Amino acid sequence: MSQQKILYVVEKHGPFEVRTGPVPTPGAGEVLLKVQAAALNPADWKIVEYVVFEKYPMILGADAAGVVEEVGEGVTNLRKGDRVLTNGLYGEYEHSAFQQYMLGYANVTAKIPDNLSFEEAATIPVGLATAAVGLFYHGAESGSAGLYPPWETDGRGKYTGEAIFIVGGASSVGQYVIQLAKLAGFSPIITTASPHNAVSLEGLGATHVLDRNLSEDVLIEKIRDITSAPVKVVFDAISLPETQEFAYRVLAPGGTLVIDLEAQVKSTTADKRIIYIIGNTSMAANRKLGASLYSKLTSLLEEGAVKPNRVEVLPNGLRGVADGLQRVKKGVSNVKLVALPQETV
Ligand SMILES: NC(=O)c1ccc[n+]([C@@H]2O[C@H](COP(=O)([O-])OP(=O)(O)OC[C@H]3O[C@@H](n4cnc5c(N)ncnc54)[C@H](OP(=O)(O)O)[C@@H]3O)[C@@H](O)[C@H]2O)c1
Incomplete structure (x- = not known):
C-alpha cells in the first residue's frame, strides 16, 4: 500500500x-x-x-x-x-x-x-498533553506549574491537602486536568461547568463543581467557603480574556495560573505567575515529559486512573x-x- x-x-x-x-x-x-x-x-x-x-x-x-x-x-x-x-x-x-x-x-x-x-x-492525546505540560515540571521553555508528576515514582498523592481551581472542567482539557490533579492528591479540586455536567466531572475527581453561569463575585465567595487554603494552582482550560481575568483573581499570591491560549490578563502583579503552554507531547520541547508520561500511560488507562x-x-x-x-x-x-x-x- x-x-x-x-x-x-x-x-x-x-x-x-x-x-x-x-x-x-x-x-x-x-x-x-x-x-x-x-x-x-x-x-x-x-x-x-x-x-x-x-x-x-x-x-x-x-x-x-x-x-x-x-x-x-x-x-x-x-x-x-x-x-x-x-x-x-x-x-x-x-x-x-x-x-x-x-x-x-x-x-x-x-x-x-x-x-x-x-x-x-x-x-x-491533546487534552492529556495540555493538562500534563501545564501542571508538571519538564524543563520546557514555556515552564509549567512546576509540580512533580503523579505517574513517576512516589508522585501519587504528593499534593494532598492542596487546593486547585480549574476553569472549564467539562472541556476536554479540563477533564484531564481534573484527573491528573486527583492523581497528584489535590483536594479540594474545584471547577466550573454547566450544572448538567456536574455528576460526570465528580466521577473524574472534581470535589466541587460550581455553576459557570454564576457571577464572579459569587463564585469567589463559594471557593472561599470551600477552602481557606490559598489556591496556588489555577488552570484556565478555556482561557478566554474574561476567564483569564477571573482565574487570575482566584489565584493566590505565590501561585501559578496555567493558560492554554495567549495571555490576556490586563493588570498583573509580580507575585502571581502566568504560564502559557502548548499541549503536545510529540513536539520537541515537550518530548521529555511526553516520553515519561507515555511510558506509564497504558497502565494509567488500564487501571482507569485516566479516563x-x-x-x-x-x-x-x-x-x-x-x-x-x-x-x-x-x-x-x-x-x-x-x-x-x-x-x-
Ligand atoms: N495551548 C494548547 O496547546 C491547547 C491545547 C488544547 C486546547 N487548547 C484550547 O483550549 C480551549 C479548550 O479546548 P478543549 O478542546 O478542551 O475545548 P472543548 O472540549 O471543545 O470545550 C467545550 C467545553 O468548554 C466549556 N466552556 C466553554 N466556555 C466556558 C466558560 N466560560 N467557563 C467554563 N467552561 C466553559 C463547556 O462547558 P459546559 O459544557 O460545562 O458548559 C464545554 O463543555 C480551546 O480554546 C482550545 O483552542 C489549547
Whole structure:
C-alpha cells in the first residue's frame, strides 16, 4: 500500500478536500500508524481561519489512535499490530491525524489497553498533553506549574491537602486536568461547568463543581467557603480574556495560573505567575515529559486512573471533519467529536 486518502486543507483558509496522497515511511524512532480514529480539536478550525502555513495543501489533526503497520529503525517498545495512541503535530504533515496513515514518534506513542476503543483513545492525546505540560515540571521553555508528576515514582498523592481551581472542567482539557490533579492528591479540586455536567466531572475527581453561569463575585465567595487554603494552582482550560481575568483573581499570591491560549490578563502583579503552554507531547520541547508520561500511560488507562472523554463518532470518515469542526467552533458540551479515517469513501 503506497497511497491513501488524506483530508487536505487545499490552500490558506480552506477549503477541505479529500484526495489521494502518499503513505509516509517511518524513519528511525518512528512508527507508521493505520489511523482508526482521529479526534477533532478547536485548534483545527482556528488554524484554518487564522494561521497561514508555509506549504499547501496541508494536513491537520492532532489526536490519533490506530494500529502499528510498520516500525522504523531502533524502535523496540512497539510492534506491528499494536493498538496505539499518539499526538499528531501541526505543521508536520506526515505526523498529522486527518489521513488514513500517519507517523508517530515511538517514545510518545503508547499501547491502548483492551478496556478502551480506538474512538475513546483518540480523545486523549491533546487534552492529556495540555493538562500534563501545564501542571508538571519538564524543563520546557514555556515552564509549567512546576509540580512533580503523579505517574513517576512516589508522585501519587504528593499534593494532598492542596487546593486547585480549574476553569472549564467539562472541556476536554479540563477533564484531564481534573484527573491528573486527583492523581497528584489535590483536594479540594474545584471547577466550573454547566450544572448538567456536574455528576460526570465528580466521577473524574472534581470535589466541587460550581455553576459557570454564576457571577464572579459569587463564585469567589463559594471557593472561599470551600477552602481557606490559598489556591496556588489555577488552570484556565478555556482561557478566554474574561476567564483569564477571573482565574487570575482566584489565584493566590505565590501561585501559578496555567493558560492554554495567549495571555490576556490586563493588570498583573509580580507575585502571581502566568504560564502559557502548548499541549503536545510529540513536539520537541515537550518530548521529555511526553516520553515519561507515555511510558506509564497504558497502565494509567488500564487501571482507569485516566479516563477518556465522552465520544461522538462523526459520519463519512474524513469527509465528516469539516462539518464536525463547525460544531466544535459553535461549542460542544462534554463530548469529543471523532472521525474514522478508514471509513472514508
Ligand atoms: N495551548 C494548547 O496547546 C491547547 C491545547 C488544547 C486546547 N487548547 C484550547 O483550549 C480551549 C479548550 O479546548 P478543549 O478542546 O478542551 O475545548 P472543548 O472540549 O471543545 O470545550 C467545550 C467545553 O468548554 C466549556 N466552556 C466553554 N466556555 C466556558 C466558560 N466560560 N467557563 C467554563 N467552561 C466553559 C463547556 O462547558 P459546559 O459544557 O460545562 O458548559 C464545554 O463543555 C480551546 O480554546 C482550545 O483552542 C489549547
